[in-house]
Amino acid sequence: MLGLIGKKIGMTQIYDENEALVPITVVEVGPCPIVQIKGQDKEGYSAVKIGFWKSTSARVSRPENGIFQKAGVDAHKVMREFRLDNPNDYAVGSVLDAGMFEAGENVTVTGQSKGKGFQGGVKRHHFKGGPKTHGQSDRHRAPGSIGQSSYPSRVFKGMRMAGHMGDRRVTVKGVQVVQVDQERNLVMLKGAVPGARGGIVVLRKQAG
Secondary structure: OOOEEHHHHHHHEEHHHHHHOEEEEEEEOOOEEEEEEEOOOOOOOOOOEEEEEOOHHHHOOHHHHHHHHHHHHOOEEEEEEEOOOOOHHOOOEEEEEHOOOOOOOEEEEEEEEEEEEEHHHHHHHHHEEEEHHHHOOOOOOOOOOOOOOOOOOOOOOOOOOOOOEEEEEEEEEEEEEEEEEEOOOOEEEOOOOOOOOEHHHHHHHHOO
């Protein structure tokens, strides 16, 4: 489904029609110009490519700058593709904004989660840790045994251990749109979405 590229502004809270306090995430989406339309004949698949966040042509690569020049739009820092069955319904150069979303509908949000560095098993995988009695002075947050003895004498791949946490592409489905401010290109989403303030997020309309 088609969507928009946006920037996470931050979180706040509002009162809904039932006077209940609702936490929301404010996302600035668009305006996103359509810079390229791909079809089955040439590229082998159908998609629409849009841009976000105006930039000088010196700050984008030469191949990307060529795409913008061919489309006749200003250079943008971020580009994303959305695969569609009928991309010919759209035209290169047209601009998409927050008006494509409406309050009450559900969207899919994709972003880069916050990086948390190297973390232990308790924080990373929610291990409960070792016993806190019987002289166990240094085993409270230890991961425990990770392998076998003489056979197979190795650690299986995928073993949950300490390691790098966060900074991953995360997609959340079924996020409700609370309000839409088309004039300022703001979309208010219920609850939290992946990423830090100022991070790039992608909002997609859900099928049905």
